Amino acid sequence: MGMSVGGGRGGVKSEINVTPLVDVVLVLLIIFMVVTPMMQRGQQVALPPSRQPDEEKATPRDPLILSMTSDRRLFVEAESYADEKAFQARLQAAIRAEPGRGLLLKADQSLTHGDVLKVMRLAQGAGAKQVALAVVKHGEGASP
Structure with missing residues (x-):
């Protein structure tokens, strides 16, 4: 296993076997690469850019995500709704x-x-007091 017994030629091996460590790290890397895209909430849309400098506002709770895609389909989180x-x-x-x-x-x-x-009026009719709009931070090109 890690020692050679007998004769005077071997003794204890002092080498580290890194192959199992590399295998585990590669498996973890693959898992993270597959899971990370699934962590986005709502639907993927191209957000408009912000015209104001970065202002970090802390949101007290996790907001409910409403999405409207380019083909005007409405979503609440990941659930699609055909009619208003x-x-x-x-x-x-x-x-x-x-x-x-x-x-x-x-x-x-x-x-x-x-x-x-129209979506904001639907939310207001449902009893919402405020609706925040998602935009891309100033200077960024890709949507979050």
Whole structure:
């Protein structure tokens, strides 16, 4: 195993076997590479850039993510809603369950202001007090 017995030629081996360590590290790397893209919440949309410098605001709680894709489909977290009534009913239930929870709207930059305003009015009709808009930080090009 790690020692040679007998004769005077061997003794104890003092070499470190790093092969198992490298195998474990590579497996962990692959796992992290596969899991990391799945950690994004909401739908992938191209966010518009911010025109103001970075202002870090601490959000007290984890917001509920609303998404509107470029084809005008509505999502709450990862759940798609075909019509506005079902979307608004889902928002109402979420607001009743946690009245102080914030809403974060991720709308694709190709949408018009009217499209975004329609989603904000649906949220207001569901009882939301405030809706935050997601944008890309000033100076960044990719969406989060």
